[in-house]
Amino acid sequence: MTCTEFLAQLDEMLDQDAAIPLRADLQEHLKNCEHCEITLNTTRKTIQIYRSHEIYELPDDLRERLHKAILAKCRKC
Amino acid sequence: MAAFEKLVRQYDRQVFRIANHIVQNREDAEDVVQDAFLKAYEKLDQFQGNSKFYTWLVRIAVNESLMRLRKRRTGKMVSIDEDVATDEGSMPRDLADWSPDPEALYGQSEMADILRRTIQGLPPGFRVVFVLRDVEGLSTEETAETLGLSIPAVKSRLLRARLQLRERLSRYFKRRNGQAQGGVK
Ligand SMILES: [Zn+2]
Numbered sequence: 001m002t003c004t005e006f007l008a009q010l011d012e013m014l015d016q017d018a019a020i021p022l023r024a025d026l027q028e029h030l031k032n033c034e035h036c037e038i039t040l041n042t043t044r045k046t047i048q049i050y051r052s053h054e055i056y057e058l059p060d061d062l063r064e065r066l067h068k069a070i071l072a073k074c075r076k077c
Numbered sequence: 078m079a080a081f082e083k084l085v086r087q088y089d090r091q092v093f094r095i096a097n098h099i100v101q102n103r104e105d106a107e108d109v110v111q112d113a114f115l116k117a118y119e120k121l122d123q124f125q126g127n128s129k130f131y132t133w134l135v136r137i138a139v140n141e142s143l144m145r146l147r148k149r150r151t152g153k154m155v156s157i158d159e160d161v162a163t164d165e166g167s168m169p170r171d172l173a174d175w176s177p178d179p180e181a182l183y184g185q186s187e188m189a190d191i192l193r194r195t196i197q198g199l200p201p202g203f204r205v206v207f208v209l210r211d212v213e214g215l216s217t218e219e220t221a222e223t224l225g226l227s228i229p230a231v232k233s234r235l236l237r238a239r240l241q242l243r244e245r246l247s248r249y250f251k252r253r254n255g256q257a258q259g260g261v262k
Contacts, residue, residue: 010236042174051211051212058090
């Protein structure tokens with residue numbers, strides 16, 4: 001298995017339930033290829049960091065302002 | 078109206094987040110939130126109860142966001158189909174492991190800043206797939222339906238979006254690590 005073939009399966013590896021063991025051929029490649037191991041781990045970490053940080057926070061005052069504006073417009077229509 | 082107000086409270090943060098990811102501009106994102114909820118309210122009777130309200134609302138918000146983006150970049154076509162020919166990041170280059178854990182190296186606001194700048198560099202068609210799938214947690218099928226894309230198209234964009242973000246973050250983290258270890262540039 002080449003690195004390109006391995007990476008084509010990355011999606012499934014990342015989405016897969018951690019409890020389910022990896023397909024044998026993927027495991028085999030991972031054991032012998034540090035590059036793909038690092039790619040898998042750091043890509044997983046990338047997703048986790050994006051998920052755990054709110055980068056576009058909605059502040060309370062803006063939130064209230066938007067609610068008022070939305071409801072006022074809805075009442076008119 | 079009270080029921081609708083409840084829906085606004087329930088989903089406003091997500092709509093604001095998705096809009097920001099696409100338009101990359103706070104004022105436009107505020108407008109998208111207002112317009113998306115207003116449109117949802119007007120069309121509430123067209124909403125088919127068999128699909129989830131949330132994914133229906135997301136579809137409206139994504140369309141509003143793309144429209145804003147187009148307006149801002151007049152003359153430049155923006156669609157979720159553009160900019161996908163790029164091969165950047167299809168093969169990872171920066172292959173140092175992330176150690177120590179980058180989350181230990183940066184404060185919350187500094188990290189948020191890095192994440193914002195990093196995702197801003199991605200084409201809109203990649204950003205939107207990444208935010209729906211990986212940040213909002215929609216399924217591949219829901220993402221495809223929301224964006225009017227095929228499932229293979231969603232998968233291929235998601236892969237490239239993830240790899241590009243990984244690559245860009247890697248460069249950031251390496252820089253910081255180099256500084257931490259004695260100012261190596
Ligand atoms: Zn490999």
